[in-house]
Amino acid sequence: MLIQAEKLNRIYQSPAAAQNWRERLQRLWRPQLITTHSVQDVSFTIAAGECVALVGPNGAGKSTTIKMLTGILAPSSGRVQVAGFDPQRQRREYVKHIGVVFGQRSQLWWDLPVQDSFRILQALFAVPEAVYQQQLTLFRREAGLDEFWLRPVRTLSLGQRMLCEIATSFLHAPAVVFLDEPTIGLDLEMKARMRGLIRRLNQQAGTTVLITSHDVGDIEQLSQRMLLIDQGQLKFDGSLPAFQAHAGDGNWWAARLAGDLQAAHALLAGHPSGLAVRIQDEWLQVARHDSLPFAELLQLLAPFAIHEIKPVAQSLEELLHRFYLTSKAERL
Amino acid sequence: MSATLRACWALAVANGRITATDRKGRLIICLGYLLGMWLLYWLWQGLYQDDPQRAGLSFARALLHVVTAQTLFAIITTGADWRLAREIRSGEVASQLTQPMNLPLRHGALSLGVAGAKALYMLPAFGVFLLWSGLSLTPASWPLALLSVLCSFSLLYSLGFMVGLAGFLATDLWGITASKDAVVQFLGGALIPLAFFPPTIQAILTWLPFAHFFNTPVGYLTGELTSPQALYLQLAWVVVFWGLAQLAGRWVQRKLIVFGA
Numbered sequence: 001m002l003i004q005a006e007k008l009n010r011i012y013q014s015p016a017a018a019q020n021w022r023e024r025l026q027r028l029w030r031p032q033l034i035t036t037h038s039v040q041d042v043s044f045t046i047a048a049g050e051c052v053a054l055v056g057p058n059g060a061g062k063s064t065t066i067k068m069l070t071g072i073l074a075p076s077s078g079r080v081q082v083a084g085f086d087p088q089r090q091r092r093e094y095v096k097h098i099g100v101v102f103g104q105r106s107q108l109w110w111d112l113p114v115q116d117s118f119r120i121l122q123a124l125f126a127v128p129e130a131v132y133q134q135q136l137t138l139f140r141r142e143a144g145l146d147e148f149w150l151r152p153v154r155t156l157s158l159g160q161r162m163l164c165e166i167a168t169s170f171l172h173a174p175a176v177v178f179l180d181e182p183t184i185g186l187d188l189e190m191k192a193r194m195r196g197l198i199r200r201l202n203q204q205a206g207t208t209v210l211i212t213s214h215d216v217g218d219i220e221q222l223s224q225r226m227l228l229i230d231q232g233q234l235k236f237d238g239s240l241p242a243f244q245a246h247a248g249d250g251n252w253w254a255a256r257l258a259g260d261l262q263a264a265h266a267l268l269a270g271h272p273s274g275l276a277v278r279i280q281d282e283w284l285q286v287a288r289h290d291s292l293p294f295a296e297l298l299q300l301l302a303p304f305a306i307h308e309i310k311p312v313a314q315s316l317e318e319l320l321h322r323f324y325l326t327s328k329a330e331r332l
Numbered sequence: 333m334s335a336t337l338r339a340c341w342a343l344a345v346a347n348g349r350i351t352a353t354d355r356k357g358r359l360i361i362c363l364g365y366l367l368g369m370w371l372l373y374w375l376w377q378g379l380y381q382d383d384p385q386r387a388g389l390s391f392a393r394a395l396l397h398v399v400t401a402q403t404l405f406a407i408i409t410t411g412a413d414w415r416l417a418r419e420i421r422s423g424e425v426a427s428q429l430t431q432p433m434n435l436p437l438r439h440g441a442l443s444l445g446v447a448g449a450k451a452l453y454m455l456p457a458f459g460v461f462l463l464w465s466g467l468s469l470t471p472a473s474w475p476l477a478l479l480s481v482l483c484s485f486s487l488l489y490s491l492g493f494m495v496g497l498a499g500f501l502a503t504d505l506w507g508i509t510a511s512k513d514a515v516v517q518f519l520g521g522a523l524i525p526l527a528f529f530p531p532t533i534q535a536i537l538t539w540l541p542f543a544h545f546f547n548t549p550v551g552y553l554t555g556e557l558t559s560p561q562a563l564y565l566q567l568a569w570v571v572v573f574w575g576l577a578q579l580a581g582r583w584v585q586r587k588l589i590v591f592g593a
Binding site for chain 1: 335338339341342343346349350353423424426427429430431432433434588589
């Protein structure tokens with residue numbers, strides 16, 4: 001396995017706010033600290049060449065996990081190993097084998113042309129000229145870097161800059177690339193180019209990619225597997241269809257009727273298949289299952305004058321949203 | 333050239349280019365610098381009006397010392413403290429840990445680039461002032477003088493790097509950096525030559541790092557110093573300061589990695 005995280009924990013301690021002067025004075029000598037578990041007992045493995053999405057609501061612990069994997073934050077307990085390295089202890093050697101993009105930070109030089117930033121990173125990562133030229137040819141073809149290759153970074157649009165950031169993270173042909181919110185704030189065209197570039201680099205070069213994003217499109221189009229973190233805990237680890245089966249409530253038929261909705265509901269609820277039936281707005285919904293074939297459903301609903309009938313599939317966004325809401329409600 | 337040296341060179345050249353391409357800024361700095369040197373000329377002439385010799389120095393020698401030291405200060409003050417503090421406050425310093433480079437070395441290379449660029453446009457202005465005032469640099473040995481200037485840069489940079497760590501504590505560094513600059517200029521011999529201090533204080537400042545910020549390199553550049561002894565002492569302080577900067581760099585890294593600051 002290329003990435004191994006074993007019972008990762010990250011605890012933060014912050015001073016508790018004093019309510020009055022007496023408490024303020026007392027805490028000068030005896031500070032009262034609040035302990036927050038940012039990440040709790042998170043374990044997973046990622047094989048070489050996988051593209052995995054790390055998802056979760058804001059404050060779930062995604063960025064903390066990425067920071068621990070990239071070696072810029074030490075776990076409070078637990079063990080991380082990436083490409084055979086301990087990210088904290090062997091940081092200087094380890095970072096030569098990884099690429100990192102933090103959506104809010106830049107590896108580029110604001111006042112210099114794009115090509116100069118690439119040359120500086122080539123020197124920093126000691127990339128041999130042949131590898132540099134090979135990677136550059138790929139980036140120019142896939143990301144169209146030629147459009148802005150000679151322009152100072154400060155004159156680039158956010159999308160162009162992010163394309164360059166992603167390209168730089170792959171410049172030294174790393175074994176694994178960590179992308180933290182790479183498509184934040186981008187328009188649809190730029191997102192498509194960005195995803196195309198990441199997909200191509202993941203598939204062609206076999207680079208392992210771990211991506212965090214709130215954009216469901218990134219998850220659906222790039223990753224084969226999803227790690228869902230909430231309240232610092234790993235709540236799900238598996239493929240997208242597996243998540244849909246795990247978090248979703250299945251597929252439904254939705255019918256809009258001219259006749260009495262309540263009577264139709266009662267009729268279907270009494271059907272021997274015992275399938276779930278519900279009313280949502282003006283739609284009567286019944287779970288899709290072989291025990292109630294479509295033809296039979298049409299026959300049963302015919303007396304109620306069907307205006308429209310359609311299958312209802314739950315989107316990943318809807319499922320994730322519901323998952324986060326349920327989790328939040330449980331917390332409260 | 334080793335990979336580390338190549339990386340340092342790339343960083344220095346890049347930062348030097350950024351500093352040098354600010355044409356308007358360059359012109360304003362040079363004009364301001366010449367005005368400052370002109371004011372120093374009249375100030376020191378006023379000080380020497382009643383007596384042609386003070387503290388064993390003639391007007392010409394005292395002026396040459398002060399303008400050379402001020403020029404050196406202008407060139408080798410590269411804002412490492414401000415840069416590091418800004419990176420600490422913005423969190424950029426954490427993302428630099430994803431690059432295979434030692435933090436003090438990275439900032440050292442960036443500072444060297446700034447100093448190189450400033451030297452390119454300030455030394456001609458210094459030359460113009462020397463011509464106008466009829467002064468000239470007469471070092472006994474240019475290699476010794478240049479090595480001493482490099483040591484002076486190293487000392488000032490290391491101090492700046494350590495001061496920049498205040499970015500963890502304060503949002504505004506002005507008070508801290510202004511105090512640092514005042515101390516190194518005054519006790520380092522950039523405001524007035526150390527010859528004006530009482531002999532005991534002079535001896536103490538020579539053994540401490542202070543004299544080696546400006547007095548030693550200026551001594552070599554003006555020909556006041558000829559033996560390499562002062563340079564040995566300066567080199568020893570460079571090793572100490574560089575060691576302290578490395579410790580400070582490790583502290584930053586530990587603070588970021590362990591405490592997640």
